[in-house]
Amino acid sequence: MSYETLRVSIVDELDAFFAQYTAAGQAKGLVYGISDANGLVHSAGFGVADEAGTVPDADTVFPIASMSKSFIACAALLARDRGVLSLEDPITKYIPEFRASAAPEEPCEPPSIGMLLAMRGGLTEDNSWVDPFIDMPERELLELVGKGVRYSNLPGTVFEYSNLGYTLAAIAVGRAVGVPITEFVRDEVIAPLGLTATCFDSAAPERRAVGYSLDAQGDWVPFPPNISDGFAGAGGIMSTVRDIAGWMTWLGAAFRPQSGADAILGRAARRDMQRLHSIARPAVVLRPDGGLHAGLGGYGLGLSIEEDPRWGTVVSHGGGLPGFKLFMCWHPDSGHGVTVLTNSHRGDPAALCTEALQRILTREKAPARTVTLWPETERLRAEADRLVRDWDEQLAARIFAENVDFDRPLAERRTEVAELVAEIGPLAAAPGAVVSTSSPADVTWSIPGERGELLCMIHLTPVDPARIQEFEVRAVPAHRPRAAAPVDISPRRTRLGDAFIGPPRDIQLRG
Numbered sequence: 023m024s025y026e027t028l029r030v031s032i033v034d035e036l037d038a039f040f041a042q043y044t045a046a047g048q049a050k051g052l053v054y055g056i057s058d059a060n061g062l063v064h065s066a067g068f069g070v071a072d073e074a075g076t077v078p079d080a081d082t083v084f085p086i087a088s089m090s091k092s093f094i095a096c097a098a099l100l101a102r103d104r105g106v107l108s109l110e111d112p113i114t115k116y117i118p119e120f121r122a123s124a125a126p127e128e129p130c131e132p133p134s135i136g137m138l139l140a141m142r143g144g145l146t147e148d149n150s151w152v153d154p155f156i157d158m159p160e161r162e163l164l165e166l167v168g169k170g171v172r173y174s175n176l177p178g179t180v181f182e183y184s185n186l187g188y189t190l191a192a193i194a195v196g197r198a199v200g201v202p203i204t205e206f207v208r209d210e211v212i213a214p215l216g217l218t219a220t221c222f223d224s225a226a227p228e229r230r231a232v233g234y235s236l237d238a239q240g241d242w243v244p245f246p247p248n249i250s251d252g253f254a255g256a257g258g259i260m261s262t263v264r265d266i267a268g269w270m271t272w273l274g275a276a277f278r279p280q281s282g283a284d285a286i287l288g289r290a291a292r293r294d295m296q297r298l299h300s301i302a303r304p305a306v307v308l309r310p311d312g313g314l315h316a317g318l319g320g321y322g323l324g325l326s327i328e329e330d331p332r333w334g335t336v337v338s339h340g341g342g343l344p345g346f347k348l349f350m351c352w353h354p355d356s357g358h359g360v361t362v363l364t365n366s367h368r369g370d371p372a373a374l375c376t377e378a379l380q381r382i383l384t385r386e387k388a389p390a391r392t393v394t395l396w397p398e399t400e401r402l403r404a405e406a407d408r409l410v411r412d413w414d415e416q417l418a419a420r421i422f423a424e425n426v427d428f429d430r431p432l433a434e435r436r437t438e439v440a441e442l443v444a445e446i447g448p449l450a451a452a453p454g455a456v457v458s459t460s461s462p463a464d465v466t467w468s469i470p471g472e473r474g475e476l477l478c479m480i481h482l483t484p485v486d487p488a489r490i491q492e493f494e495v496r497a498v499p500a501h502r503p504r505a506a507a508p509v510d511i512s513p514r515r516t517r518l519g520d521a522f523i524g525p526p527r528d529i530q531l532r533g
Contacts, residue, residue, distance in 0.1 A: 032382060033056070033064050037066050039374070040052060040066065041068050045068075047368075048368050049234075050232075051068065051069035051077070051231065052363070052365075053065065053071075053078035054363070055080055055264070056358075057357075058356075058359075059357025061268055062263070065080035065264070067082070072229075072230075072231060073232060080263040080264040081219060081263075081264055082231055082263075083226060083261070084260060085226075085231075085233075085343055086261050087340075087343045088185070089257075089259070089348060090257050091255075092295065092324035093207050093211055093259055093269075094139075094195070094203065094255045095295055095323035095325070096211050096287055096292075097203065097207045097210065100287050100291075101198055101206075103291060106198050107198040109135050109136030109139070111198075112131065113132050113134065113143075114132045115194075116197045117164065119165075120190065122170065123171075123173070131177065133178065135194055135195070136323075137178050138191035139323045140181075140322070140323055141183050141184060142177070142181055142300040144176055144177035145172075145184040146174035146184070147184060149183065152185045152256070153344060155252075156250045157249055157253075158251060158253065159252055164252075171186065181302050192254070193252075204224065208221065215272060217269065219261060220262070222254055222259055222260070223249055223254075224251075224254070224258070230247070230260065231363070233344060233365050233366070233367075234365055236368070248344070262363075263361050267359065269350075271352075271357065273295065273325075273354075274296075274337070276290075276292035277335075277354040278354070278355070278392075295323040295325055296322050299321060299322055300320045301318065301319075301320040302320040317331060322337070324339070325337050325339050326338045326339050332528065333380070334390030334528070335355065336352070336353055338352070338372075345365060345366065346364065346367060347371050348363045348371065349362050349374075353388060355388070355389065355392055356386065356388040358379065358386065358388060360375050360382070362375040390529060391530070393461060393530070394531070395459065395465060395531065396463060396482065398487075398488040399464075399465055399482055399488075402482065403480060406478060406493065407454075409439075410439055410449075411443075413436045421489060423483050426493055438495070442496070443476070446472070446476055447471045447472060448471065449469055450472075453467075454468035454469045458479075460510070460512075460529065463484075464479075464481045466479040473500050474499040475497075475498050476497055476498070478494070479494040479511050479512055492512065494511050
C-alpha cells in the first residue's frame, strides 16, 4: 500500500479541531486566534456569541476574567520602574486594613506586593468562593479584609492561587500611583499599546458576547453581564482575540531580537513577568491522547509558566466566569501563540488551546530556545578544531584557561586526542557542523572521519579575554548512529545520561 499523504494546512487543521467544541455542545460559541511574532495571523469563530445569533469573530468582545491579571502585573512593574513602589513593600503599607492569622508560625510578616503578584502570599486558593463577590464595592471588600483573612501557608513560601491576594495587590498599586487601578491600567498600559477593544467591564461596549449555562432541560440560558468593582484587579477586563494576540506578541517579544524602542514596559520587566517566581508541585500528567507529559511549572507575575522538556518556556493564563471559559498561551522564543474564548463554563478550552499550540510548534519545527554564540566562541571553536587536527603547544597555551592544564595536564589531553583521531580518522578536511549548544559561551561540534566522527566541546570563561575553560573530545564510531550518540558531552551535564529529552537538544543557533 502507498503511504503517501497530502498534509492539510495548519489553519484548516485547527479550524476543524476547534469546530468540534461547539458541535459537541461544549459552548454556545467559540472564537480562536493564531498569532506569530507579528501579531494575529488567523482567526475563526463557531456557534453564536449572543441572543441575536452573531457568529463570534476576532473583534467580538468577551470578558477575559483572570487573564486580566497579567495587565495588573504589568501595571505594578510599570509603577515600580517609575519609582512609586517596590515589590518588596508589605501590603500593609498601602492597605493598613489588612489583617491575617492562622499562619503555621505566629506572628509572621504580611505578604509583600511581589508575593501576592506571584501567588505566594500565603492566602488560600479561592476560585470557588470569589464569583458571587465580583461586584462587591472596594469599600466593603476592605471592610471584610479588615475583619481578618486566614493564611494557609507562610507568606512567600508556597504557590497557591488567590484572587483575593491579586485584588489586594491591584488596590495597593492604585493607591501607590494615586489613581484607581482601572484608570492606571487603561491610561498607562491598554491605551499606549493600541488595544482599542480592551477595557474594564465597567466601560464595556453594549454589544459583547453573552455567557451561557445549560439548565436542567438541556437548554442554553443566558447570564446577565458582570460588572466588577472591588475585584476588578482579579478579573475585570474585557477584550478580543485580536487584542489578546497583540498582548501576547508584545510580551513575548521581550525574548526575541529587539526591533525599535521599548514601549510602555522595558524588555527586562516583561521577561520578569514570564519567569518562574513560584513553583507548583511537579507532576506527570496524562494527556487527552493517552500520552504522559512531564514538566516543571508555576507562576510568574500574572502569568502561568511551564518549562516544557520539549519546547522550553511556554507562557499561559486562563480565565473563568459564570458563562465563560477562556485561555491564552504562547511560546516566547518563536512568537507562536493561540487564544481561545468561549461563552460557556463547560468543557476545557485550555486543553484545546495547549494542544493547538503544540501542533503549531511541531509543524513549524520551533526550537525550545534560540542562542547567539559569542564571536569569541566561534573564533575559539575554529582554533580548537585546528588543535584537534594538529596539536600545537603554543596554540593550546593561548586558547586554554589556566584551569584546563590544572584539571588535567595538557600532555595527557594531547595523547588522548591523538588516540581518538587514530580510532576515527583520518579526519575530513571540511569542518564539521555544530550539534549542540546550551549558551552563547558553550558549543559542541562534529569533525567527521573515515570511521566515524569526533564530537568536540568547548565552554568559555566568564571573564575577558575569553579563553576555553572546558574542553572535551569524544569518539563516535560509524556503527553507532548519531541518534544513539550523545550530542551534549559536557561533564557538567553527565547526570542527564547519554539519552535525554530537554532544551539542550533543541536549541537553534542565530548567526
